Amino acid sequence: MTEKIPTAANRLASLDAFRGFIMFLMASAGFGIGGVAAKLPESIWATIAPQVDHVPWVGCVLWDLIQPAFMFMVGVAAAYSTANRLKKGDSLALVLWHAAVRSVALVLLGVLLASNSREDKQTVWLFTNVLAQIGIGYFFVVLLSWTNAKVQAAAIAAILVGYWLFFAVWTPSTLPTGADTSWIKSTEYLSGFFAHWNPHTNAAADFDVWFLNLFPRSSPYVLTRGGYQTLNFVPSLATMLMGLMTGEMLRREGRPEVKLCTLLIAGAICLLVGWLAGLTVCPLVKRIWTPSWTLFSGGWVLLMLAAFYAVIDVGGWKAWSVPFTVIGMNSIFVYLGFQLSSGWIRDTAARHLGQELYTGDYATMAQRTTVLVVLWLLATWLYRQRVFLRL
Template identity: 25%
Template sequence: MEDPRRVEEGLGHTPLVKEGDKDNNHGKKEAKVEDAGSIEKEKEEENAVSDQPEERKEEQPLIKQKNKRVATLDAFRGLTIVVMILVDDAGGAYARIDHSPWNGCTLADFVMPFFLFIVGVAIALALKKIPKVKYAIRRIILRTLKLLFWGILLQGGYSHAPDDLSYGVDMKKIRWFGILQRIALVYFVVALIETLTTKLRPTVLDPGHFSIFTAYKWQWLGGFVAFVVYMVTTFALYVPDWSFSVHDQHKTERYLVKCGMRGHLGPACNAVGYVDRQVWGINHLYSQPVWSRLKACTLSSPSSGSFRENAPSWCRGPFEPEGLLSSISAILSGTIGIHYGHVLIHFKGHADRLKQWVSMGFSLLILAIILHFTDAIPINKQLYSFSYVCFTAGAAGIIFSAFYLLIDVWGLRTPFLFLEWIGMNAMLVFVGGAQGILAGFINGWYYKTPDNNLVNWIQEHVFINVWHSERVGTLLYVIFAEITFWGVLSGILHKLRIYWKL
């Protein structure tokens, strides 16, 4: 009976070996790779390969066997988690690293596309062999549902950690989409295409720089369809006037936003927000969008602050940063990521891999910069614009290439072990650290008042008071009391072989 885990990852069968060949194949080590489709550690082993007939030895197989674990993937995932914690918890003190209020790209804006890029790379590695398609599809659906469940639980409004010790959510206001939900959608589409097109791939990779693209034309076709749907909807959909209500302790005010236009890429009347208002309902959207930090809304821009007296009505309105239409555009990030994974599988030499990766990374960056500075399509995370996809995917490709060169080619693994450990237990760090579940648990043990807890005491007395600066103290707290803590804990769990897997 085969191990279901190996079947899921496309490794359920080993090639049939003649009796006389057993000794030749005995003892071959199976390499492990990682599936980050749900920001988690997945292990994959490669099969032993039987001797090929003499007449087929000259052929270059489309899928090449890897002989060692690619540590770059873990380190890059760990880096993304570290940046996420940094910008989430220190972004309030340093607005320049927090999400851009609208057009532009800050450090925080790289987190989501980097996750999706990793999802794509890992899907290529995990699904390079799929002997049982039906079983693989079943596992893809199950993992997608798990991601959706955790996304709604953590970001739907049920959890109020770490500051508020209460829990629960009014179902009339639950937020349906979020970070894990977007990852779930991209993972589902990209992994499904990869699985269903297994038998449509050629057996031999043709020579030439672009052969890798033609070999996986169905994956690129899926990305192109997502691109067309997004672009047509964004520029052709008519956006009418809309209204919303703001409730406070004393009164309820209703605001009207006048639109009546197509192709608008500003905060008020874009198609991305209109689709979410129609599909989810205005009460189910994120109520504190980053556009409230725009100069048109507050004098404190780019930081948060009180609204201007003459601030436009839309400044107070809701907007879903991980919305439906923008998540369709995000499928492109996963498609580009899976291409990098395909290059890793098919090209044996380090130089060949880096040539493919770096050339594509710089091409995407150049295209994005041209689109942005010509005002054709500005770089915008909230809309997940095409230029934003290109810019962040290009940056991900360059950084991934640099990590690969340092870690897997030059062997400088030790300086990056900290990131590897976090990347191996990314789901645990995301839930416990980035979503503040562990801090919320610790805050539950307070003295006299909920504010008088261990987390606040450490931040105030060990960092802020020592440096006499709230900004510097907050930054050092995030680096040493959060990121370093999770790195050490992840290292300990790795030594104990303990991982959180969906």
């Protein structure tokens, strides 16, 4: 639905700007830097390119932090949303009902996008994209928003330890016959105890072979290219709970400088603990959202948010962030617009602006920049009209 609403009086400007920055990165599709780097391997673009593409399995670059940041901000928003509903007098039952409806809507949108990107002639029941992952966990985030920080921290610990045990005690399966493993080098497979977290043979992969084949399919489910799994929502729920705790801290009364220090210290601790866990307990793998990855990526997100908070809400420098804010205030619109219409925008632009604009070494960069500009202009118009897409 769309609604004309004012910005909440207690909304921190840095939160909308940071969410907009994350969506800006997503909608840019890396500005096609990877395509330019492939044609100009000696250019500066070849140095930047690794940061705008996911690592094959173990590790982290900027591009891997987009989804954790987006999910983290869902938790932050849930803290504000629940508080505002309580202030209006809504009951627990009403808040949870709204959360349940939103969860279902997000999951169905996720399935729609998964189906739209494939050639199957029927619904493709996959739950690995960001909307479906948020939808599955969102109800539990709202439910836990009614508890205190100790309970929320205990829930995060229980999720991470329990999910680690699930993988650690599971006997890895064999790689499915004919599996497409062209996206990962043989040298990147893990050995020893860490082999419990290899692609397509881990506990979550085996779960999907059972679970996803319960749905009608054109052919039996075997694997998801890239190793993404449905159960990623479990540890990513911990990411959203980290955001929930952060949102609760930010919305409370207190000196901004103290809150900034809290963000910096929490970010540094999560980053350090996640890094050490990635060396000793389980590998840092975004594609299956390992517990070490949850903490490591959460640490980076906290530090990035701290930078926005320091500059915008503590320092008072807001004007520069308006281009990001207009995206952040309509993040669902931008996300859906990118997923559903980016191809149409590229084709239409080429038709009316001339094919020659989208040829040569910088063709992909021109195409993806065009898509981003169009989506930003639409988001800006909606922002000026005070119209925001909400679920």
